[in-house]
Amino acid sequence: MIFAFFGGIYNNHIAFKTAIADARQRGAERIFCLGDLGAFGPHPNRTCELIRAHEIEVVQGNYDHSIGHALNDCQCGYTDPRDNHFAQLSYDYTLANTSDEHRAWLRSLPTEIRFEVDGLRILLCHGSPRRTNEFLWESATSTQFLNKLCDDFACDLILGTHTGLHWQRSWGTFPTCPDSTGTLETCPTMNRHFINVGVLGRPENDGTTNVWYTMLRTGHDAGAGRSPLPCEVEFIPLAYDHDQLVREMTVEHLPNEFIETILTGWWTTCLEILPAKERRRGRW
C-alpha cells in the first residue's frame, strides 16, 4: 500500500496544492494530513477548501483545535516572549480569516487516526499520541521513550508532525532488545518506528526554499528484499511557487520575518524551543 503524509500546512495553500498532485503522481492511494492547517501564511480558507475538496483525512492539530474553538492562542507551546509575539500575530490573522463553517469542521476533526495494514498497527497523531502539542525533536527524544509510546498506545508505527522538521527512527523492542550495549537501536529486528513527516507550511531551516512531506510504502510496495523494515519511508523535498506565496503574504501584511523564512529557508522565529542539535543547523 502507498501512502502520503502531510504535516503542518500553515496556510501554505500553494505548496499544499502542489503536494497533492505530486503525491498522486507518485502513486499515493491514501493521503493524510497530520494537522495545523493554519498559521504563518495567507488565506486560511483556501487550505480548508482544498483539503475538504480532495477528501484528505485529517488529524486535528493544536492550531486547528484553537481556531475551531476560537481560543486565545495557538497552544503551540513556545516559551520565549519573542516567539510568542510572532505566533500570536499569525494566530490572530488566521482566526480572523477562517470562516465559521470551516471552524466548525476543524472542531470536528479527530485527534488521532488508527489503522492496520500489512501487519503494521499505525497511529497518526499531531505532536505525540499522548499530547497533541508535545514536541518530539529528533535529538531530544530517546528511543526508549518512543518505545513506551508504542507500548502504551498499542501500535508499531507512529507518525506525527508539530516540530516542523522531518525525521525517522526504527528500533527493536523487548524481549530481544536491548542488546549488550543497552540501547534499542542496534537490534537485529527493527519492528517499531517513529516518523515525523515534516511540514508543507515553511522550509526546514536548512537554507533551501523547498518544503517536505513523506511517502510510506508497506507490504509488497515496500520493495521486499530491498528494505530490512516492513515499511519503506521516503522524505520528499517539494519545490513550489514560493514567490507567489510571498506576494500573497505581502498583500496580507503578514510579518516580514515570516516572508524572509519563505525566501531564504532559514527560520527567523520559533527558535528558542529548538534543542541544541536542531538549533545549530539553522542560521539564527
Add this chain to the structure above:
Amino acid sequence: MQASSLQLNRLAVTLRPNSAIKTESTVASWKLALRKGENTMTLPIVELGSLDELWFQVAGTRCNLTCAHCFISCSPHNDSFGFLSFNEVERRLLESIKWGVKEFYFTGGEPFLNPDLVPILERTLDFGPATVLTNGTVLKPEWLERLRAAEQGSLYSLEFRVSIDGPTPELNDPIRGPRTFERALRGVEMLVQRGFLPIITMTRVWDDTDDDAVLGQFREVLRQHGYVRARLKVLPRLQLGAEANRTCGYSAADRVTAEMLVGYNTSQLVCQHSRVVTDRGIAVCPILIDSHEAILGQTLAEANHAFAITHGACATCYQFGAICTNPSATAEGGTRYRA
C-alpha cells in the same frame, strides 16, 4: 472523629505504603491527620504521570562555589549528598529503559567536580539526550573536546546550562562569589568555541518588570564574548537553603492546596514527570532533596507513587510551571490538553 474505612482504603491504594521508607512516614502523617479529623482530600496529591526526565544528583551537594541563593546550600564542604559513580549512573540508565525516560539531567553541586562526569555523559548519550547544569567555572578544554565528539557521534543533543545571575559582575558576583561572572563567561566562551550553544540560566534576582532590560543587556554582553545567538532561561527564586537566609523563607501562606489543583494541569509540575537519582536513593524532584520526605525509595519502581506537594517550594513550581526542564521539553507558552 474516626477515619472512615473508605478514607483509609483510599490511602492504601494511593500510596502503596509498602513501596518506600518515606512513604510509610507520609502514610503515618496522613493517618494522624485523619485521627485529628482533618480531611485528607484537602492534601494536594500529585501522581507520577510518566517518568519523562530522570535527574542525577551527580555531584551531590559539593560545589566549588557557595552561592548566596543556593536552594540546597551547596558548597566545597557540604557532603549531605555524595558523588554518583559511573557504575551507579549506568545501572540507573539501564533501569530507566522500561520506564521510557525521555531525557537525562545532571546537576549538583557542580557536576564537573565529579571525576567520572565526562565518561558518564558519554555513556548517557547512548541512551538519550543529556543536559548538564554547571556554573561554568571549572570547565577544561580537553573535557569539552571529548564531549563534543561524543555528541557528534550520538543521535542526541548534549545541552549545557550555565548559571550566571545577571549581565554584570555587579549583579552576579554578590550572589555567586568574587570574579565568578568573569570565570563563567570564560566557560561560555570555551563552550561556544567548540560549537556548543549553552543555555544561560539565571535566577531572577531583579524585579520582574526589569526582565526585558536585563535580558537585552545580557544578550549584548554575550555577543561581545562571541555568543551571537544566546539562549537564555530565567528561573524564579526558590526560597530554600541559603536563599532563605539571604532574603526570606516561605511563609505558611505559600502552600498549594487540594482546591488549587482542581482544573490545574499537573503535568506542569516537575514531580509529575521527574525523579532524581541521589546517593541516598530516588528523590521526588531536584528542588526538595534536602527535605526529609523527598527520598521516595531505592529504585525507580519504589519511587513511582504519589507525592503531597505541601512544601513552600511546591507553590513556586505551581506558579511558574516546568521550571527545571529545558525549553525544548516544555509547553509553557501554550495550553496543554490531552494530558
